[in-house]
Amino acid sequence: MCLHAPAQHNAGAGNSITSTADTAAINKLLESAFPFREAAPDSALQMYTQALTLSRQAAYGTGISEAYLGQSRILSILNKYEASIAAAHSALLYGRDDKKWREREVNIYHAMAQSFYYLGKYDSCAWYRYKALNIVESTPNISLQLQMRAYGSILQFWMNAHEDIQNDRFIQQLMQHINTIEQKALVAKDSVMLVSVYFQKEAYYENIQKRDSSRYYCRRVVELGKRVKVTPSYIVASLLNMSISYLQENNPRAALPIIEQAVKEMPEPNKASNRYFVFSRFALGEVWYQLKDYDQAIRILEPALKMADEIHMFAYSDYAHKILAKTFDAAHKTDKAALHWRLYSDIRDSLNKDKKMELVYNVEMRYRIADKERELAQKELWIARNESRLKAQRYLIGGILSGTLLIILLSLLLYRNNKHKQKLQAEKIRNLHQELQISSLQAMIAGEEKERSRIARELHDGLGGTLAAIRTRLSYVFRKLDTRGEACSDFAETLQLLEEASVELRKTAHNLMPEILLREGLAKASLLFCERVRKGHMLEINTEIWGEVRRLPKDFELTAYRIIQELIHNTLKHARATQALVQIVFHDSLLCITVEDNGTGIPGESWQQLDGMGLKTIEERVKSLNGQIDIASSPGKGTSVYIELNIITTRQNVTD
Known part of the structure; x- marks a missing residue:
């Protein structure tokens, strides 16, 4: 710490x-x-x-x-x-x-x-x-001071959130930046900058339990800080960090004079409300606890905690409650020990590392995605340049081959004319079969959606209304019994289960026929669906909408929405993925849908050979909209599904 x-x-x-x-x-x-x-x-x-x-x-x-x-x-x-x-x-x-x-x-x-x-x-x-x-x-050309502040603040945040600091790649990258700044400060003989660098290093080495190195940098901060007259907080914080390092090694006699020196370095005005002073009282309490003077530890820690509450010093209060709980345990005051163990647990729960890790992970992903986009842009530029060179080469080869191809084409024209009528007739027959197949698929999907809508209305208006009436009646009976003192926890639990059943029923009805799709369109409905999935599962979904968002024909939007739902359900059910991307791109005449995940991938040599996972249903829906689907997957490397739907063609088919 x-x-x-x-x-x-x-x-x-x-x-x-x-x-x-x-x-x-x-x-x-x-x-x-x-x-x-x-x-x-x-x-x-x-x-x-x-x-x-x-x-x-x-x-x-x-x-x-x-x-x-x-x-x-x-x-x-x-x-x-x-x-x-x-x-x-x-x-x-x-x-x-x-x-x-x-x-x-x-x-x-x-x-x-x-x-x-x-x-x-x-x-x-x-x-x-x-x-x-x-x-x-x-x-x-931004100043080294601001670079140091930016990298140092991110490093502090990560060290408070991570367990395995020494092996974390991102923390090591931050330390490389800080080491580079240190070399520049040494060349420039910038002692103020070195104070900032050494302050970050003392925290880093303490967190990886290299305490001799940590205390070395603490002493360097104090020595340089007094020489160049930095703000007192740097010196005070380093001295307190050094004392905590000794306390971690159960060496209170080494820690005590350092704490006293830190208090002397604090400015006198408002010292009682200075958070460093409050923390020094916490550390002093642990000194007396380790020296087994439990009464003295209690006399110091209890007022310090009260002072921390008065100045709203939430951070580090868990440290004081833990020491105080251990002190009361040692003094055989079990009631007070239990109280402070509970307060310590409450604060630790609110500072739960899993929540902080999730937060930092989300922020890191945004940051790394931005880096990835920059890398992709550079790669695309390199590809464009190579394509330009290849195009020039192709022109040269094309000129050489054009004469030969012209002769071949003239020969083929005679053959083509003979076969042209047969191909036209076959094409007409094939188009007719395709139109009949698409019409059949559209009729089938329309029937499914009509049935979904009917079931959703019956669930919401019929069974939902009945559950609401039952809940209202039971609530009345519960209140009546409660006033007589006859209510029981089982009755209250039954009411809670009934409420949860009503909520689940409404969710099911909305999934069957989402009202937001009818009111707001495909983009907002998809965003809301992905957000609900993200909150209800361990799958982190990133949703992106590109292009000019607009309303499309109702049947088209509904089918596209079902495709997205089915793909996400497949990911949840089969992929065992932790991350997914849903991207919807509106072009003038195309709607492009991409769904990617980092899961286990599709087993086998070809996804067309699979009977399950709803892929055939998805393929049928895509065909009903005259669209195309491409699935790329390999075991252990995730799955990427790309779909193109022709908006103009679809609108004409829907109208017809």
């Missing part, structure tokens, strides 16, 4: 508008407020508020944005996280014409991410950290 890096940003406001005495004074005021952020946060907040007022009077957008950002940082230090987020949002609205806007935007997103982290909203925290990283990676 390591403390997060303190938030920092560049001092200075920039000069995006005409230089005047007013703007120069505002810039100086903003720079003057920066050193007081931790030493005297209340005074710094007043200075930023004054700069905001002056900037508004001067219509100085950059000054307004910088002042709001400064306020956001101070409010976070004062544990006013909601207000900090609001100020950061306001900072995004001003100064966008400034040449340093992109750098300031990165700082704003990091300020928001930090406040969301301390509020326990890890999804929002991850979102804004990745927004900052995307800006850093897409902006040429």
Whole structure:
């Protein structure tokens, strides 16, 4: 467990508008407020508020944005996280014409991410950290300081979410970026940058349990930090991280003086509400627990937890509850020990690593998909260039062969004329058979959909109404019995089961004949269907809609929707996949549907040989719309289904 890096940003406001005495004074005021952020946060907040007022009077957008950002940082230090987020949002609205806007935007997103982290909203925290990283990676010549902040914040988030840090490929990539920045900082003799680098390294080595290396980098942060006078939080956090490292090795006597040194390094103003001070009390409580002075540990930990509640310090409270529970156990106070074990369990449940892993996985996939799209674009460019060269070669070969082919063609024309009438007649017969087959398929599918609609109405209006009446009557009886004190848990459970049955019945009726398809069309109905599947199963579905979305003939949309449903049901039933992609592309005359998964694939040499999995039903529906289907699959490598439907032809067939 390591403390997060303190938030920092560049001092200075920039000069995006005409230089005047007013703007120069505002810039100086903003720079003057920066050193007081931790030493005297209340005074710094007043200075930023004054700069905001002056900037508004001067219509100085950059000054307004910088002042709001400064306020956001101070409010976070004062544990006013909601207000900090609001100020950061306001900072995004001003100064966008400034040449340093992109750098300031990165700082704003990091300020928001930090406040969301301390509020326990890890999804929002991850979102804004990745927004900052995307800006850093897409902006040429951006400063090393911002690169370090972006990679460091993502590294911190991943280390809090992952178990096997040392073998995680993405974390190792982040460490490579940080090592590159370290080499550049060493060449430039940039001690401030090295403080940031070493702070990330101390956390990394602690997480992979190389504690000697972790403590080495902690000492380097303290040594360099005092020399270049970085904000006190870096030094305090590193000292506390070092003490935790000793406590992990059950060496409280080594940890105690380091905790005392960390407390001395904290600025005196608002020390009691400083989250680092509260954490130091947690660590001190563990020191006395390990020294078996349980009364002293309790005297320290109980007020510290109360203080953490007052400043809404959700993060790390589980650590204090765990130590306090172990202390009460050792002191044979089982009731209090059980209470704190329960509180520890509740907090750990809310910080469940599986949920955080799922969140990080989703964010990582968005990030890696963007990288994949860039790689594909580069490959497509390379393919286009090769095709151009091959085309030139083909022209040359074509010129040589054209004479020979002309002679052959003239010879074939005589033969073709003799066979042409026979082919035309055979083609007419074949087309007639195909039209009859398509008409039969359309009639069969129309009958199926009509029956689905009838069953859906009977389920919803008939059985659904009956269940609703039963539920209402039983609820009345339950309330009546409850007032007499005769109600029982079995009766309540029966009501709950009846409610669940009603919900499942409505879902079944909607799946049989989805109302959103009739009201909103194929695109929205497909998005909703995939979202419901994603929430109800372990399958992560990414849905993409491309082209000009528009309404199509009702029968066409219904058949296309059934095709998508059947493909997803096949994936859920047979593929054992964890990821799937559903892509719908609207062209002028074509509707293209692609469904891919990373499952086990289709067994056998050819999918046409399979009787099950609903593939024949899908093929029949595609044929009924004059479409084409192509399935690519191999065992263990997933399945890709691509379907093309001719909208113009289909519309004519439906009309006819």
